[in-house]
Amino acid sequence: RKEVEQDPGPFNVPEGATVAFNCTYSNSASQSFFWYRQDCRKEPKLLMSVYSSGNEDGRFTAQLNRASQYISLLIRDSKLSDSATYLCVVNTYNTDKLIFGTGTRLQVFP
């Protein structure tokens, strides 16, 4: 089983739609969670950290469910500029390394 698993998509949604991605992780000792965004042929960039109580940043909401070992990303009012690959990233307690999922591709169309 992969340490971090994501549905690769693509998710094709119209502008203005709400879309949600899930990600599961296998190591229950995982402590830190992130969503990174990666545009085509570009480097990954941090979108948001994911906190236990859930957190929101504008149109983006991240949730963590430790019992079920999954995190989610909700994007409201999708924009064309949201088209990208969203990487689920996990850090296990007491390590210096991040584990990256393979990413979920989002395509927003007019």
Place this chain on the structure above:
Amino acid sequence: NAGVTQTPKFRILKIGQSMTLQCTQDMNHNYMYWYRQDPGMGLKLIYYSVGAGITDKGEVPNGYNVSRSTTEDFPLRLELAAPSQTSVYFCASSYYPPTDNQPQHFGDGTRLSIL
């Protein structure tokens, strides 16, 4: 604001050649990382360093070597290039271990083809 700088951006190598991918950061970050990303795949950690003089293997270190003689620089060396090493290579850095509010900053990547 330079951040993390990788050179070269593109390179084509012949099988068996060697080369060094350069990575430098000007943020005084202690932690530096090398990843490779194959098409349609996630990032796989090759090597990382938690400070000058300290390096550790990641998930896929075979065929690569690194050194960390200064805080700023973390070069990645391919000694005998093989077609399986065709990939996009990303260097990243962070001040502390990657926990909340301590994101990794990535370079633009080096696209390497081995023919």
